Amino acid sequence: MERIREKIIRALSGRKLSYWKLLKEVSSPLVEVVQTLKDLLEKGEVIWDEEEKVLYLKEEGEEVPSFQCPACLGKGRVIKGEFEKAFLKYMEIAQNRPPSIPEYDQGFILPEDLVHKAILMHEKCDLENRKILILGDDDLFSIYVGLVGKCEKITVVEIDERLVNFINEVSSTEKLEIEVFPYDLSNPLPQQLKNSFDVFVSEPPESLEGFICFLTRGKEGLKERGSGYIGLTTLESTYEKWGEIQKWCLNNGFVITDILKNFSRYWERVQDWEKFYSHFRMLKELPFNPGPVDEDWYTSDLLRIERITPRKLQSQDLYMDEETWATPLSFSHGD
Amino acid sequence: MERIREKIIRALSGRKLSYWKLLKEVSSPLVEVVQTLKDLLEKGEVIWDEEEKVLYLKEEGEEVPSFQCPACLGKGRVIKGEFEKAFLKYMEIAQNRPPSIPEYDQGFILPEDLVHKAILMHEKCDLENRKILILGDDDLFSIYVGLVGKCEKITVVEIDERLVNFINEVSSTEKLEIEVFPYDLSNPLPQQLKNSFDVFVSEPPESLEGFICFLTRGKEGLKERGSGYIGLTTLESTYEKWGEIQKWCLNNGFVITDILKNFSRYWERVQDWEKFYSHFRMLKELPFNPGPVDEDWYTSDLLRIERITPRKLQSQDLYMDEETWATPLSFSHGD
Numbered sequence: 153m154e155r156i157r158e159k160i161i162r163a164l165s166g167r168k169l170s171y172w173k174l175l176k177e178v179s180s181p182l183v184e185v186v187q188t189l190k191d192l193l194e195k196g197e198v199i200w201d202e203e204e205k206v207l208y209l210k211e212e213g214e215e216v217p218s219f220q221c222p223a224c225l226g227k228g229r230v231i232k233g234e235f236e237k238a239f240l241k242y243m244e245i246a247q248n249r250p251p252s253i254p255e256y257d258q259g260f261i262l263p264e265d266l267v268h269k270a271i272l273m274h275e276k277c278d279l280e281n282r283k284i285l286i287l288g289d290d291d292l293f294s295i296y297v298g299l300v301g302k303c304e305k306i307t308v309v310e311i312d313e314r315l316v317n318f319i320n321e322v323s324s325t326e327k328l329e330i331e332v333f334p335y336d337l338s339n340p341l342p343q344q345l346k347n348s349f350d351v352f353v354s355e356p357p358e359s360l361e362g363f364i365c366f367l368t369r370g371k372e373g374l375k376e377r378g379s380g381y382i383g384l385t386t387l388e389s390t391y392e393k394w395g396e397i398q399k400w401c402l403n404n405g406f407v408i409t410d411i412l413k414n415f416s417r418y419w420e421r422v423q424d425w426e427k428f429y430s431h432f433r434m435l436k437e438l439p440f441n442p443g444p445v446d447e448d449w450y451t452s453d454l455l456r457i458e459r460i461t462p463r464k465l466q467s468q469d470l471y472m473d474e475e476t477w478a479t480p481l482s483f484s485h486g487d
Numbered sequence: 488m489e490r491i492r493e494k495i496i497r498a499l500s501g502r503k504l505s506y507w508k509l510l511k512e513v514s515s516p517l518v519e520v521v522q523t524l525k526d527l528l529e530k531g532e533v534i535w536d537e538e539e540k541v542l543y544l545k546e547e548g549e550e551v552p553s554f555q556c557p558a559c560l561g562k563g564r565v566i567k568g569e570f571e572k573a574f575l576k577y578m579e580i581a582q583n584r585p586p587s588i589p590e591y592d593q594g595f596i597l598p599e600d601l602v603h604k605a606i607l608m609h610e611k612c613d614l615e616n617r618k619i620l621i622l623g624d625d626d627l628f629s630i631y632v633g634l635v636g637k638c639e640k641i642t643v644v645e646i647d648e649r650l651v652n653f654i655n656e657v658s659s660t661e662k663l664e665i666e667v668f669p670y671d672l673s674n675p676l677p678q679q680l681k682n683s684f685d686v687f688v689s690e691p692p693e694s695l696e697g698f699i700c701f702l703t704r705g706k707e708g709l710k711e712r713g714s715g716y717i718g719l720t721t722l723e724s725t726y727e728k729w730g731e732i733q734k735w736c737l738n739n740g741f742v743i744t745d746i747l748k749n750f751s752r753y754w755e756r757v758q759d760w761e762k763f764y765s766h767f768r769m770l771k772e773l774p775f776n777p778g779p780v781d782e783d784w785y786t787s788d789l790l791r792i793e794r795i796t797p798r799k800l801q802s803q804d805l806y807m808d809e810e811t812w813a814t815p816l817s818f819s820h821g822d
Contacts, residue, residue: 154712158612182812219606221565223558230556254815257806271554277493338805358811361802377489388811391795395742402737407730411746431815450813460726467696470673471592476693476723477517478785480589480766 156180156188164198166215168206171442175449179414181390182434190439205443226414231267235274238299239267245322246292250314254428257357258290258312261383262448265416266296269353269381269454272412276456278351278379279303285345285373287337287354287366294319298328307345309335309369338365341372349373353381355416355452358388364400371404378459380406383416383452406457415454420445491515491523499533501550503541506777511784514749516725517769525774540778561749566602570609573634574602580657581627585649589763592692593625593647596718597783600751601631604688604716604789607747611791613686613714614638620680620708622672622689622701629654633663642680644670644704673700676707684708688716690751690787693723699735706739713794715741718751718787741792750789755780 156178163169163177178185189207192198197210220226231239243263252258261269270293273279279297283305286294292315294308308330310316316334323330333342352373356366363384370380384397401408429435429445467473491513498504498512513520524542527533532545555561566574578598587593596604605628608614614632618640621629627650629643643665645651651669658665668677687708691701698719705715719732736743764770764780802808 155612158615162612181810183810186812217568219564219567219570219610221556221559221563224556224563226563228556228559228561228563229554232554233552235554257814275554277490277497280493357806358814359802359804359806359808360800361808362805365805388813390810391742391744391793392798393800393808393810394744395737395795395797396800398733398743399737402730402734407726408733408743408746409726409729410748411743413745428815432813434812437812458726460730462730463727465695465728465731467694469694470697470700471692471694473694473696473728475516475518475725475728477521477769477772478723478767479592479693480763 156184157192160185160188160192160198161209161213162216164207164209165213168201168204168208170206170446171438171440172445172447172449174207175387176447176451179386179451182387183390186434186437193439200440202440227268229268229271231264231271234300235267235271238296238301239263241299241326242266242292242296245295245326248318249292250312250318252290253312254431256288256290256312259355259450260419261291261293261355261416261452262419263296266291266293268415269293270297270300272410272454272456273351273353273381274302276379278381282350283307283348283375285309285349285352285370287352287356287369287373289315289319291355292319293353294330294332295322295326295328298323298330299326305329305331307331307333307349309333309337309341309345311336337369341369346372347375349378350375351379351381355383358385360389360393360396363389363397367397367400367404371406374459376459376461379409380455380457382455382457384455385450385452387450401457405459405462407460408455409458410454410456412454414451416452417448418450418452420448420450491519492527495520495523495527495533496544496548497551499542499544500548503536503539503543505541505781506773506775507780507782507784509542510722511782511786514721514786517722518725521769521772528774535775537775562603564603564606566599566606569635570602570606573631573636574598576634576661577601577627577631580630580661583653584627585647585653587625588647589766591623591625591647594690594785595754596626596628596690596751596787597754598631601626601628603750604628605632605635607745607789607791608686608688608716609637611714613716617685618642618683620644620684620687620705622687622691622704622708624650624654626690627654628688629665629667630657630661630663633658633665634661640666642666642668642684644668644672644676644680646671672704676704681707682710684713685710686714686716690718693720695724695728695731698724698732702732702735702739706741709794711794711796714744715790715792717790717792719790720785720787722785736792740794740797742795743790744793745789745791747789749786751787752783753785753787755783755785 159178280302352370356363494513615637621643687705691698
């Protein structure tokens with residue numbers, strides 16, 4: 153809990169923040185943020201201004217500078233070329249998307265962040281000429297990668313009929329040839345989709361059960377050496393839950409190759425979540441009403457996993473094994 | 488192997504590259520790169536120009552654009568403020584460092600990348616007022632974080648007496664109060680260092696045995712909820728080895744919180760590795776002499792791990808568990 157306390161104090165140092173902006177800054181389990189915030193409010197170290205709907209420190213302090221690159225906003229990559237062209241077209245199309253509904257825990261990732269996901273997949277050789285399986289597609293990622301036009305095949309499985317229809321229509325109008333199956337991910341993957349994809353992409357529900365269920369479907373869909381791109385938050389999942397998820401991955405023949413913090417932001421304005429907020433446990437537990445949402449506060453980390461073939465490695469000593477081809481062999485053996 | 492073949496073809500598409508620049512681009516297991524390259528050369532798809540010491544494609548193709556942010560070179564962060572000030576001072580001091588020696592598998596990380604590591608630690612609340620344990624310090628990271636001046640305590644364990652003396656001297660001249668123990672990491676950590684640090688930092692050897700040995704020392708040094716920053720390459724470690732390392736982490740009470748690709752570059756010019764290159768297994772296996780090193784080709788990924796307290800999570804259904812505080816409960820239960 154200590155780290156969260158410090159993150160809150162640091163975020164508020166020298167400035168006032170809305171609850172939503174604070175959440176974005178600390179990006180830690182809501183369970184722990186709310187508890188720590190309650191404690192800090194009780195002790196009088198943090199103060200809630202009901203009028204302005206902001207939090208601030210009793211002892212003001214100095215603002216802690218951000219080191220985020222202003223050019224790429226911390227992504228390390230820039231959007232350009234065919235990825236930018238497809239992005240502009242996508243923005244036009246996505247205007248007519250069906251609104252998000254809470255029954256299926258839907259939420260839309262910011263289009264810029266979908267583009268970054270596709271660029272990352274491109275860099276990892278997971279896009280061009282690849283067969284992609286998208287498990288749940290309220291983000292309309294299928295349409296974006298369809299517009300980029302590099303994949304060999306794009307397949308979507310989706311429970312929400314409105315989305316199935318929308319993706320089908322766009323696919324037909326834009327000649328994207330996306331294959332869409334209406335399907336409930338709590339059932340095993342249809343036989344014809346098993347072991348046939350190079351890559352799966354998913355933003356699973358955050359409950360441990362739901363997460364593992366979606367991962368299992370991804371595993372069922374993949375070919376040998378296939379990879380998966382999965383969104384996971386530190387908001388609704390403690391690192392204890394992360395540990396369980398990672399164990400599942402390793403016990404099921406995957407390795408984790410990349411973990412990119414706060415990769416995907418969820419789009420408040422468009423998904424119109426606010427009307428569901430009163431149903432969030434977070435708001436019931438919070439000792440104040442945080443007021444209107446003024447930040448895309450819900451972000452998820454991106455995990456990339458890859459199937460491996462476990463095998464025994466031969467170690468020679470502390471410095472050498474059969475893969476250490478850029479370590480000076482003869483020296484460590486003293487010749 | 489398929490992905491590596493594509494990475495090589497893509498890297499060479501529309502341009503000629505030295506072997507070293509190609510390695511930097513593909514950043515894949517040397518074992519597999521060399522084998523794939525041999526195959527491509529045999530088939531005549533890739534050609535080695537002995538005169539110019541470059542590789543190129545038979546079918547030239549078009550250059551594949553890079554999406555790296557030109558402002559931060561892909562780091563997502565910028566160096567500034569006190570981190571920049573300390574960097575300038577460090578550069579001055581490090582000029583007099585003892586040269587790297589192969590007996591201990593030494594290699595120096597580029598100073599810019601040490602700065603980025605410290606900034607990342609700062610962002611994660613792993614620097615300010617923290618007790619840091621550095622396991623092996625040929626990079627002189629202790630001196631850099633000492634100059635930044637935020638840590639509560641900096642302790643180094645190091646086998647190489649020249650480094651022990653150098654760090655001690657600088658620490659005394661610059662009043663950094665770094666604690667340095669001459670110590671061979673193949674032995675258990677001295678009793679007085681056990682369970683007393685918030686963070687450990689290490690660039691372990693790449694053999695599985697050596698890697699796990701260094702991780703074990705890190706674990707021994709940490710307090711509850713402590714974290715570790717570890718460099719691991721995809722050059723000398725296949726993802727199969729990564730899988731073994733990750734399993735060790737999860738089975739030893741850690742979770743992996745971040746994996747940042749190509750975070751640390753090793754500094755060719757300064758470490759003067761070239762004289763050891765003839766002792767690398769890579770050069771014995773390569774079907775040509777690649778000539779002078781013209782790139783900082785050896786890079787490592789940065790893994791952050793954190794100690795957790797494993798516990799059973801209560802799931803309610805596919806969407807809800809006790810941590811999903813921003814998922815609309817009442818809807819998924821139909822009220």
